[in-house]
Amino acid sequence: EVKIALDTKPDLETSGSYNWAYAFGNALKAAGMEVRELPRGAVGNEAEKFDQVSTGLLEVSLSDVRAVAQVDPFIYGVRLPYIFDDVAHMDRVVAEGNIFERVNKSIANQDVKLLALVPLGPSSGIITTTAVVRKPEDMSDLRMRALDDAQIAMYRAWGSTGTVVAWGEVPSGLQTGVIDGYLNSPFVPIMFGQTDFVKNFSDAGVIIPLRAVLVSKSWYDGLSESDRAAVDTAVKTADAATRTWLGSATNSALAALEAKGVTVQRLSPEERDAFRKLSEPVYHSGLLPEEDVKVWTEVSAKTR
Amino acid sequence: MKHLILSLDAALHAVARRAAVLTLALMFLTVMIQVIARYAFSAPPVWTEDVARYMMVWTGLLGATLSFKARADAVLMSSVFPDRPHGLGLLAEAIQAAAVLTFILPVLYFCFIGLRGGFAKGYLARQAGLTADTLGIPMAWIAVIVPIAMLVILVHLAARWAEQPTKFGGHG
Amino acid sequence: MWLIPIIFVILLISGTAFAYLMGAVSVVAFVAAGKAQYLSVLPQRIFAQLDVFAFMAMPLFILTAEIMSRAGVTRSLIDFSLSVVGRFKGGLGHVNILTSVFFAGISGSAIADSAALSRTFVPAMEAKGYDRYYAGAITAASSMIGPIIPPSIIMIIYGGLTGASVAALFVAGIIPGLLLAAALMVLNAIIAVLRNHPGGSADDAPAFLPSLIKATPALCLPIVILGSLVFGLATPTEGSAIAVLVALIAGQAYDGLSRAALVDALEATARMTGAIFIILAAISVLGYLAGQMGWPSALADWVESIGLTGTRYLFFLIGIFLVAGMFMDTPVALTLLIPLFVPQAVAQGIDPVHLGIVLCFNLCIGLITPPLGKCLVVVAALTRLNYWRLAYATLPFIAVQVLLLLALAYWPSISLTLPRLTGFSVN
Numbered sequence A: 001e002v003k004i005a006l007d008t009k010p011d012l013e014t015s016g017s018y019n020w021a022y023a024f025g026n027a028l029k030a031a032g033m034e035v036r037e038l039p040r041g042a043v044g045n046e047a048e049k050f051d052q053v054s055t056g057l058l059e060v061s062l063s064d065v066r067a068v069a070q071v072d073p074f075i076y077g078v079r080l081p082y083i084f085d086d087v088a089h090m091d092r093v094v095a096e097g098n099i100f101e102r103v104n105k106s107i108a109n110q111d112v113k114l115l116a117l118v119p120l121g122p123s124s125g126i127i128t129t130t131a132v133v134r135k136p137e138d139m140s141d142l143r144m145r146a147l148d149d150a151q152i153a154m155y156r157a158w159g160s161t162g163t164v165v166a167w168g169e170v171p172s173g174l175q176t177g178v179i180d181g182y183l184n185s186p187f188v189p190i191m192f193g194q195t196d197f198v199k200n201f202s203d204a205g206v207i208i209p210l211r212a213v214l215v216s217k218s219w220y221d222g223l224s225e226s227d228r229a230a231v232d233t234a235v236k237t238a239d240a241a242t243r244t245w246l247g248s249a250t251n252s253a254l255a256a257l258e259a260k261g262v263t264v265q266r267l268s269p270e271e272r273d274a275f276r277k278l279s280e281p282v283y284h285s286g287l288l289p290e291e292d293v294k295v296w297t298e299v300s301a302k303t304r
Numbered sequence B: 001m002k003h004l005i006l007s008l009d010a011a012l013h014a015v016a017r018r019a020a021v022l023t024l025a026l027m028f029l030t031v032m033i034q035v036i037a038r039y040a041f042s043a044p045p046v047w048t049e050d051v052a053r054y055m056m057v058w059t060g061l062l063g064a065t066l067s068f069k070a071r072a073d074a075v076l077m078s079s080v081f082p083d084r085p086h087g088l089g090l091l092a093e094a095i096q097a098a099a100v101l102t103f104i105l106p107v108l109y110f111c112f113i114g115l116r117g118g119f120a121k122g123y124l125a126r127q128a129g130l131t132a133d134t135l136g137i138p139m140a141w142i143a144v145i146v147p148i149a150m151l152v153i154l155v156h157l158a159a160r161w162a163e164q165p166t167k168f169g170g171h172g
Numbered sequence C: 001m002w003l004i005p006i007i008f009v010i011l012l013i014s015g016t017a018f019a020y021l022m023g024a025v026s027v028v029a030f031v032a033a034g035k036a037q038y039l040s041v042l043p044q045r046i047f048a049q050l051d052v053f054a055f056m057a058m059p060l061f062i063l064t065a066e067i068m069s070r071a072g073v074t075r076s077l078i079d080f081s082l083s084v085v086g087r088f089k090g091g092l093g094h095v096n097i098l099t100s101v102f103f104a105g106i107s108g109s110a111i112a113d114s115a116a117l118s119r120t121f122v123p124a125m126e127a128k129g130y131d132r133y134y135a136g137a138i139t140a141a142s143s144m145i146g147p148i149i150p151p152s153i154i155m156i157i158y159g160g161l162t163g164a165s166v167a168a169l170f171v172a173g174i175i176p177g178l179l180l181a182a183a184l185m186v187l188n189a190i191i192a193v194l195r196n197h198p199g200g201s202a203d204d205a206p207a208f209l210p211s212l213i214k215a216t217p218a219l220c221l222p223i224v225i226l227g228s229l230v231f232g233l234a235t236p237t238e239g240s241a242i243a244v245l246v247a248l249i250a251g252q253a254y255d256g257l258s259r260a261a262l263v264d265a266l267e268a269t270a271r272m273t274g275a276i277f278i279i280l281a282a283i284s285v286l287g288y289l290a291g292q293m294g295w296p297s298a299l300a301d302w303v304e305s306i307g308l309t310g311t312r313y314l315f316f317l318i319g320i321f322l323v324a325g326m327f328m329d330t331p332v333a334l335t336l337l338i339p340l341f342v343p344q345a346v347a348q349g350i351d352p353v354h355l356g357i358v359l360c361f362n363l364c365i366g367l368i369t370p371p372l373g374k375c376l377v378v379v380a381a382l383t384r385l386n387y388w389r390l391a392y393a394t395l396p397f398i399a400v401q402v403l404l405l406l407a408l409a410y411w412p413s414i415s416l417t418l419p420r421l422t423g424f425s426v427n
């Protein structure tokens, strides 16, 4: 039995990672394998999912990219602002840079294998309670929730301020003004029911929010040749299905936000460039080693 | 043997008390730094949230040993049996000890030994391969509190038996 | 599998601590279910399930209460309450309740309230001629005001689990908390007449103005703590650290705190936290087995199949949470039950903030309901009262609280008017 630990509600409309899991599971079933979806949280949080994949108790997990970065920060390259123009560009970078090969070499020690990078939804924009953001200067008075040093550095580079708030406290933080906003995919305020107090989304396209599909290496290596071929094919099928979904999701996400009363700022390429230019110094904030940054930026430039 | 257990027990308890006071104080200070840094610095430190949480886990697990030692753990029902040295009291305490061991021993075992791969793949060994990314240290240094707390509770349990001579003449 | 209930009962009647009882039963259940290899997740499970930011409010609020009692802050609140309601018949009972109201504005934990106040009130009331079990019962019952009036640990946990705004929950708790205090005072007044309780005479009560002046720093604490949350200085969990800070500062206006007393407060807090955390750790093991076996979704499906909707579903939930509150620790019951039932309730149009107030109130009643009423345990242990006699003496208070609970469930506006007026988005 192949257990797939989900990271979101099983909703084909709003969740890119569920689109992936759904297509992957169906492809495996078609190949005669037994598949079971485990709801989000059923086998624990991110740290627990990773640990169970690593012990072989769990076969497949849709995991935070951070889970991989805890072994080797190289993967954080996908979190560099504006490193990818779009998902197609990301796919070219991943292929050209042999990214999977590299990552899998460093996480093999944990008995874990990276099978896919899945867009969770359309590119992340700037989500705020009251401020309307079209250019970096609009953010000078804002305090934004940051995930890591790199995001703190990014907000600083944009002339804004970052601060640390636990994800569980983001809703009350937004309502009381501890924070004025955060960076995420447009579906996130809808998924978490925040549209009563989140009033603006600025489509700045900063990063592609990603999930890492991790599988147990001992499970994968122990598969028969035909089963392994079926899994590899299922990955391709699921990757394609997610990208098809993403094509329509970008527009539907923004429309869904507007339907919930959230103002959407659609930025022109020139307006996005203002953010992009200011973000460059962030690449050297220490999120990942300089030589890793070089790998990512070179392949990214080459495949633009 | 009895003397050894009791003095080890006392020493561990003394260390656990001091450590718990320290981790709790650090947790409080870290949360305060997080609040103040938000308004005082344009680039506040990101490690505060992680450190505060880890200090809380340490406080809680060290506190669990203090609570075990003080017999302050919540019970649903006090024992229906008479107290030791009555035979039934001895039985009740033996049952309690069996419950503690049933819970603690598997935790301890799997801290050091993995399902596959033995010692090299135990919980601590797996955590040694992960880095707490805001701190830059291996997660094993943080997670090690789990086996520490379990071991201290085991010693406290042994001391409970060593404290009172049983009517069977042994010292537990 | 049939062995498990037998083991449970044997452990229960032998007086095994709840944490180790649950832990042992869960481990045996894994083996019986043929999933022994999954026991290898235990160390990671225990660490991960305790590693939750919102849980930090627990130790911090307990620490706040420990500091206040040791620095004389609590004493000044009692004196002030005495000057306000001490002169009436059953006066010390009213004082007990009113002190809990002031205490509630600072602390977010009923356990902290009953631990801090029982050692003072039970002997004092007994000396004035009250039955000591009545004194213990009213102390335990009024400690429930603590987590209803903000700040509140359980609301922080509820908010963390459901995504409901903790700030809105806090505002929503104010009126139910004050109503609870009023209801308990009415009951105390009635019992005072029936049992001819001593009426503190006017000369028993300290003069109003001096005790008000003395209590002013203590009375300002709730304003500082709530202000830090409402004005967005700190998140609710961080607010519990602010409570510790202001208790330390205010303590200087009273007896102050020696280094030894501070260390003592920290150690007592760590011990109480440990007693809660080891239970959380043990329950998380059972929770993992439940997740593996798909019990939560099966239960949720079953509830859905009965087809209860709207208010009837809410009353059904109240029943479940009342029973759960009797057996389980509050944070444990929250983490176990909220993910199961709340999404469905919200989908049926019940406002998450209203639901939060009802369920938190609901679980708090469990704190003073046998067999495992944590506040009863604390009061009984600290004042050397018999647990079951104390539980019996608490029954009238439980009855009043259940009535108020039903009213809160039936009229959402009791909870939601204040958040609506202060601009939170609620139904």
Ligand code: NA
Binding pocket: C103, C104, C105, C106, C107, C108, C109, C145, C146, C147, C148, C149, C150, C151, C152
């Ligand atoms: Na409170």
Ligand code: NA
Binding pocket: C096, C097, C099, C100, C117, C138, C139, C140, C142, C143
């Ligand atoms: Na009270």
